[in-house]
Amino acid sequence: MTKEEVLKKVVDILKKYSKSELAPEQITMETTILDDLKVNSARLVDIVLDFEDAFDIQVDDADADKVRTVGDGVELILSKVG
Amino acid sequence: MSGFSKKEVLALVPQQRPYRFIDEIHELNEDGIVASYTFKDDEFFYPAHFPGNPVTPGAVLLEAMAQAGVVAYGIYLCSLQMPREEIEKYTTVFTEANVEFTGIVKPGDKIIVKASKEYFRRMKMKAKAEVSLTDGKVVCSGTIAGMGIKTK
Numbered sequence: 001m002t003k004e005e006v007l008k009k010v011v012d013i014l015k016k017y018s019k020s021e022l023a024p025e026q027i028t029m030e031t032t033i034l035d036d037l038k039v040n041s042a043r044l045v046d047i048v049l050d051f052e053d054a055f056d057i058q059v060d061d062a063d064a065d066k067v068r069t070v071g072d073g074v075e076l077i078l079s080k081v082g
Numbered sequence: 083m084s085g086f087s088k089k090e091v092l093a094l095v096p097q098q099r100p101y102r103f104i105d106e107i108h109e110l111n112e113d114g115i116v117a118s119y120t121f122k123d124d125e126f127f128y129p130a131h132f133p134g135n136p137v138t139p140g141a142v143l144l145e146a147m148a149q150a151g152v153v154a155y156g157i158y159l160c161s162l163q164m165p166r167e168e169i170e171k172y173t174t175v176f177t178e179a180n181v182e183f184t185g186i187v188k189p190g191d192k193i194i195v196k197a198s199k200e201y202f203r204r205m206k207m208k209a210k211a212e213v214s215l216t217d218g219k220v221v222c223s224g225t226i227a228g229m230g231i232k233t234k
């Protein structure tokens with residue numbers, strides 16, 4: 001799976017929880033999940049569970065805690081899907 | 083670790099009268115909880131909701147659902163993996179809910195709250211929950227979630 005394909009799926013997942021008005025094409029690897037996308041921090045657990053389902057991966061809590069930006073999520077997923 | 087007993091869990095639920103809506107826990111295990119509460123005739127909200135026609139507010143039914151299905155059940159799930167001293171440092175906060183109301187609860191009615199786990203990870207839990215009357219009529223159902231926040 002390419003980085004672009006992962007990014008597109010990650011953005012689709014994040015949009016479900018985002019309260020920002022950013023259009024999908026404005027979301028980049030540097031976009032922060034809590035501040036830029038205005039996601040409630042309590043939703044981070046749900047987002048990681050969605051990553052696990054969408055990409056058929058397992059993310060441990062220590063790795064999940066490091067995800068701050070969209071790019072962190074994409075890189076984490078790429079490291080798991082190989 | 084073996085989990086807390088029903089009595090220990092009830093004692094750790096922090097909410098108290100007049101905002102406590104859990105009397106008893108009937109079933110409690112890793113997959114779910116069944117609890118109950120009987121609305122007293124003199125609950126503080128009945129004179130206002132509604133004058134001359136006391137009806138239990140939906141917000142209170144949602145709170146009853148959360149006190150059993152998120153707070154009590156969450157305390158039990160924590161007790162399977164951490165010691166009591168650690169659990170006592172956390173307060174459970176409500177994070178989200180998606181519920182539908184389908185019935186009315188009057189003063190004196192007993193409600194049964196049933197909840198089953200959707201997930202419990204990183205101190206957040208989400209449960210499918212249902213509130214019914216003793217005749218089985220469902221009055222409120224949906225999903226609720228909460229999270230343990232370290233406050234001590």
